Amino acid sequence: MATGIREAILSGEFVPNQRLVEADLAERFGASRAAVRAALLELANEGLIERVQNRGARVRAISLQEAIEISELRMVIEGLCAAKAAERVTEDGARLLTEIADDMRAAVASGDVFGYSRLNERLHREIREISGQRTAAEVLERLRAQSVRHQFKLAMHPGRPAVSLPEHLAIIDAIRARDPEAAERAAREHLRSVIRTLPEADRSRPHGNGLAP
Structure with a gap:
């Protein structure tokens, strides 16, 4: 799960500041919402995404x-x-x-x-x-x-x-x-x-x- 999202970020399919909606990711990757949340947490720990209060997750922009x-x-x-x-x-x-x-x-x-x-x-x-x-x-x-x-x-x-x-x-x-x-x-x-x-x-x-x- 995390691998698929990571590859989409690295390939440029998911761009900086793009929102990552759990429901959309679950449908795309055929995974449960729980699996998506776990993957997003892993990617946040890697510095690839960030959590925004009340707005979910988005691809982190690197200055x-x-x-x-x-x-x-x-x-x-x-x-x-x-x-x-x-x-x-x-x-x-x-x-x-x-x-x-x-x-x-x-x-x-x-x-x-x-x-x-x-x-x-x-x-x-x-x-x-x-x-x-x-x-x-x-x-x-x-x-x-x-x-x-x-x-x-x-x-x-x-x-x-x-x-x-x-x-x-x-x-x-x-x-x-x-x-x-x-x-x-x-x-x-x-x-x-x-x-x-x-x-x-x-x-x-x-x-x-x-x-x-």
Whole structure:
């Protein structure tokens, strides 16, 4: 139940400040009102929705300042994951990262913004997997969900792929070289770049959601 609502929020089907009516959700997902209430409570704890007195629940809107704060937290946690990935990467893992790097180069060269963003998200996911930091991965997934619309704006910002590509390649190179300090430094620099660009990207109003920076 919570998974279905969460996916609708992440895909942009449910937009910020949209009311979530229990009866409508119960009908859509074929669930009881009690199951809907439990799902909404779970999503409220994740920061995806908020309860409004006498008005039920609505999708929580994340401000630019909060998106920046989330990115600052990501900078620390993703730096940790990159460092741990550099310590633990196997030959198979290194080959996989190399393949992703090649695909990212090709996507940027061809102007495939959506393909590049999907690869971007895959890269971050693979780094978390290689790192073995399960708790960090859970925290990062929650933070990503909260700021997904700002991430989409950033991904669609003109020229952003050409900026983020070398940042991602630096992370990959450091992990493949098994250099934890360089990997953490590269991951942090990537997130600093995200933070610098967020205010400018936030002024644009693309539609949709679910892409990565």
